[in-house]
Amino acid sequence: xxxxxxxxxxxxxVAWLRAxxxxxxIADEDVRTVQDIPALAQAYDGINIKIMKAGGLQEALRMIHxxxxxxxxxxxxxxxESSLGITAAAHLxxxxxWADLDGNLLIKNDPYRGATIAQGRLILPHAHGLGVVxxx
Numbered sequence: 001x002x003x004x005x006x007x008x009x010x011x012x013x014v015a016w017l018r019a020x021x022x023x024x025x026i027a028d029e030d031v032r033t034v035q036d037i038p039a040l041a042q043a044y045d046g047i048n049i050k051i052m053k054a055g056g057l058q059e060a061l062r063m064i065h066x067x068x069x070x071x072x073x074x075x076x077x078x079x080x081e082s083s084l085g086i087t088a089a090a091h092l093x094x095x096x097x098w099a100d101l102d103g104n105l106l107i108k109n110d111p112y113r114g115a116t117i118a119q120g121r122l123i124l125p126h127a128h129g130l131g132v133v134x135x136x
Contacts, residue, residue, distance in 0.1 A: 087114030
């Protein structure tokens with residue numbers, strides 16, 4: 001997004017931009033919880049859900065369902081976080097249009113091993129629970 005959400009004028013400005021842009025507009029900082037989505041649906045083509053910002057997997061899953069009900073595309077994003085958070089988010093990736101889950105690659109001392117990326121695809125681990133194990 002181009003600024004923080006919060007006003008009717010802001011939504012109108014983004015809606016104008018959407019009408020004139022050949023590229024899809026995805027709400028990022030404007031969306032934190034499911035309550036934000038209905039107002040954003042008139043101005044954006046999609047939303048970016050970050051599990052850590054949303055407050056967990058349950059809220060993220062609710063956000064996915066509400067966004068789909070409003071005809072929005074969904075990107076699953078992340079912050080700089082360990083493989084634990086990335087792997088948790090990766091479990092929701094089959095439900096979204098795009099996944100940008102590489103925040104763990106920015107950490108030198110990641111204490112976990114979980115989802116990996118091979119040829120541009122997320123590979124979920126095959127262990128119990130989230131499949132995350134302690135790094136050795």
